[in-house]
């Protein structure tokens with residue numbers, strides 16, 4: 001059948017069939033007739049389908065409407081006769097309300113119809129949020145074209161954007177969004193791009209709503225040379241998760257020569273590595289005699305049997321689908337149904353869907369940040385032409401006035417900088433700014449802002465630079481803005497008094513110098529002066545304080561700063577060096593316990609993560625010192641290494657090696673678009689984290705307890721190599737007779753060793769306990785403490801489930817059963833041993849390392865086994881025909 005079928009799909013209009021069908025609910029459907037003139041009724045009922053189409057005007061702010069040439073109108077159904085085109089701006093976007101976390105069919109339809117009478121074929125890009133979806137090219141598509149995907153939405157708003165890429169003007173005719181049923185069309189990763197969807201009938205009529213409750217379009221296809229059509233007049237039960245139209249199931253194709261297979265072939269030489277998901281729908285529609293059977297195998301690529309034998313149920317649908325994607329041999333794809341030896345009848349097929357995988361890897365900008373910036377936009381009545389679509393991506397279309405942190409493609413970018421300088425703003429400082437919770441730079445200078453400086457600015461933990469100069473603010477600057485580390489500019493506000501001054505007086509703070517020109521240099525100067533002054537103040541009055549506690553390693557002579565050994569001195573950076581390496585804290589990559597974490601570069605190329613301690617509470621300072629102390633002493637490939645630190649007056653910062661791939665918690669939860677990692681990789685991460693802990697416990701003198709082992713503190717590099725981080729709570733304990741020390745309890749609830757909690761006696765077995773909890777999380781992907789669970793703590797939950805003996809119930813469902821059950825049992829037993837309430841019964845980390853390595857070996861050898869074979873039971877090649885998918889006959 002080659003590509004001809006695929007081209008068929010691109011046709012719009014032609015014949016839709018007009019049987020009378022019970023009207024179906026159109027709940028959740030969005031059907032937009034783009035560019036429908038305001039004087040035409042909206043919504044209206046489309047005559048063939050009965051779909052309620054409405055104008056697109058409420059979902060988009062830009063573009064103009066037009067209509068295809070009159071002599072072409074009869075070729076297209078009404079929704080495609082008008083269109084919206086976009087002569088202005090590079091990117092223009094629709095913003096549609098959808099249900100987050102639900103699969104949606106999204107179809108965009110385009111008909112040029114020479115509306116502009118210039119007879120050129122437009123070409124432009126179509127984006128879904130920050131990701132390229134497709135390139136629309138009208139060359140050779142005079143009858144229009146459409147794009148259709150099945151996509152699981154990641155937020156409550158869906159951005160569909162048209163992006164000008166050349167000289168021609170983007171346009172769109174109709175947009176259709178349909179919420180799909182749950183538990184269908186599930187992929188391992190990515191979304192589904194329609195390749196073809198067909199029902200086997202010799203007719204010319206295509207099917208859609210109302211025959212299809214989800215308004216999928218089914219194109220008839222029939223290979224007359226080799227196939228014979230069979231049909232039934234009975235009602236076929238179509239109710240399973242896929243619900244194809246009943247009429248599509250009422251006919252089927254069988255091979256004319258009963259011994260031949262029923263064969264679909266297509267070639268995709270442009271993209272030979274394309275990944276496919278296949279959905280085939282069967283129902284027996286012939287009356288079988290008692291001595292007749294119909295049974296067949298599904299065969300892929302000419303030889304690979306990808307299912308158990310199929311016996312279609314009488315007048316009841318069954319659907320076969322592949323849980324993982326398939327690839328073709330050099331782009332030549334062959335799908336065939338081959339009868340088994342015991343079958344007396346040829347195979348049959350009623351309907352067939354093929355999708356390719358389309359990845360939308362770039363995460364959308366953090367949803368809360370987007371809401372906040374929209375609120376700020378509304379508060380100031382801004383109308384910026386490029387504030388459309390995703391604010392951050394693609395980068396060339398990034399919104400003006402903003403900058404972002406983007407650690408990597410799968411983490412939602414966060415807004416770190418807002419520069420509305422000289423934007424004619426009036427009114428107060430907008431409250432919505434406080435919802436930009438990762439904001440580092442705020443520039444509102446040279447506007448006409450009035451009112452007081454709000455308190456909330458001082459409470460925004462990540463803010464480092466605020467420029468309010470050149471406005472007409474009044475009152476006094478709130479005390480909260482005196483927070484250490486904030487650089488504040490507010491000159492040129494004649495009615496504004498400096499922080500702390502109760503009397504309203506004109507003039508400026510002694511602390512804040514008069515800076516005539518705005519800009520980066522000015523901010524630098526202010527910051528410099530600020531901290532020089534503050535530092536002086538601190539050394540004269542704030543002779544502190546930070547008890548060096550019972551830690552033998554810190555040889556603190558001065559309580560106020562370190563006693564730096566030569567080695568430590570070498571790695572000490574000044575605050576101005578920190579500002580330089582982070583380019584003025586430009587790129588925030590995360591939020592630590594005490595402040596922002598910024599990306600930086602030292603020595604020109606070495607990437608670092610700079611953890612700033614914005615609030616130097618005494619606890620914070622203590623932990624800061626502990627961490628510097630620990631990290632300068634320990635060196636291990638599975639511990640994050642310290643490049644240096646800054647301890648200058650009020651400014652404290654830790655400079656680590658940059659570990660680019662987020663933390664284990666993100667990879668387990670799939671949060672921020674992180675991919676779900678396989679069992680093999682989880683085991684490797686567990687081994688590496690265990691090696692890091694083993695080193696702390698036995699490899700360094702004096703030995704150390706980490707005290708805060710949890711997935712968020714296990715960082716992953718680009719090769720998923722694990723590195724333990726956050727040594728702020730770590731403690732050394734003396735070697736020799738005593739194996740534990742008494743300390744103030746610290747740690748994270750859920751991971752905290754109950755024995756340590758009870759007795760305050762700390763030993764390395766507390767880390768073993770926490771590690772056991774981490775291991776349980778890696779195995780089950782359950783929350784550590786879930787109050788809605790009967791056994792709220794994960795260890796209790798696993799304990800009670802283990803009694804059931806069914807490991808599949810315990811294992812993380814996201815692993816899809818793809819693991820060696822020997823290794824999972826063993827890891828589970830090990831984890832339960834680690835979380836033994838009595839520390840003496842827990843294994844040592846060295847023992848844990850040995851056990852985990854063996855688990856890893858057993859998992860690896862399973863993977864190697866299954867890769868080579870072609871057998872039916874190998875996980876890589878088998879297709880599941882889920883028996884749950886077959887409804888019982890009524």
Ligand SMILES: *[C@@H]1O[C@H](CO)[C@@H](O)[C@H](O)[C@H]1NC(C)=O
Nearest residue numbers: 101102103152183184185186
């Ligand atoms: C869509 O995403 C949600 C939330 O991530 C998930 O619960 C659901 O199973 C997904 N649905 C499909 C069809 O993949």
Ligand SMILES: *[C@@H]1O[C@H](CO)[C@@H](O)[C@H](O)[C@H]1NC(C)=O
Nearest residue numbers: 011014075140141142143144
């Ligand atoms: C467009 O449709 C007309 C009439 O249906 C047909 O004759 C023509 O070949 C089609 N053009 C393309 C490019 O498919």
Ligand SMILES: *[C@@H]1O[C@H](CO)[C@@H](O)[C@H](O)[C@H]1NC(C)=O
Nearest residue numbers: 017201202203205231247251
């Ligand atoms: C399928 O084919 C049968 C027999 O040729 C025909 O009666 C029927 O209308 C067709 N179904 C559709 C949906 O066109």
Ligand SMILES: *[C@@H]1O[C@H](CO)[C@@H](O)[C@H](O)[C@H]1NC(C)=O
Nearest residue numbers: 001223226260262263264265
């Ligand atoms: C059709 O039948 C012929 C002869 O049996 C065979 O060679 C050919 O591969 C078949 N084509 C398809 C698409 O099934």
Ligand SMILES: *[C@@H]1O[C@H](CO)[C@@H](O)[C@H](O)[C@H]1NC(C)=O
Nearest residue numbers: 289290291292293343344345
């Ligand atoms: C099944 O039985 C019928 C008669 O009842 C006979 O005509 C037919 O040949 C048989 N078919 C097979 C495959 O044995």
Ligand SMILES: *[C@@H]1O[C@H](CO)[C@@H](O)[C@H](O)[C@H]1NC(C)=O
Nearest residue numbers: 297309338339340341342343
């Ligand atoms: C079915 O036929 C194949 C060869 O066509 C043969 O290898 C296999 O053993 C047969 N199976 C049975 C159950 O007869």
Ligand SMILES: *[C@@H]1O[C@H](CO)[C@@H](O)[C@H](O)[C@H]1NC(C)=O
Nearest residue numbers: 368372375430431432433435
């Ligand atoms: C900030 O966000 C919260 C919800 O996250 C919302 O309720 C609140 O109204 C927002 N505040 C402003 C000032 O927009």
Ligand SMILES: *[C@@H]1O[C@H](CO)[C@@H](O)[C@H](O)[C@H]1NC(C)=O
Nearest residue numbers: 419421422441443518519520
């Ligand atoms: C904000 O933008 C203005 C120009 O519009 C520029 O002069 C100023 O330096 C920017 N502020 C920051 C903090 O980058």
Ligand SMILES: *[C@@H]1O[C@H](CO)[C@@H](O)[C@H](O)[C@H]1NC(C)=O
Nearest residue numbers: 402403404405406417586587
């Ligand atoms: C935004 O941040 C990036 C680094 O994250 C930097 O390269 C770029 O210059 C910044 N853009 C502006 C306008 O400040």
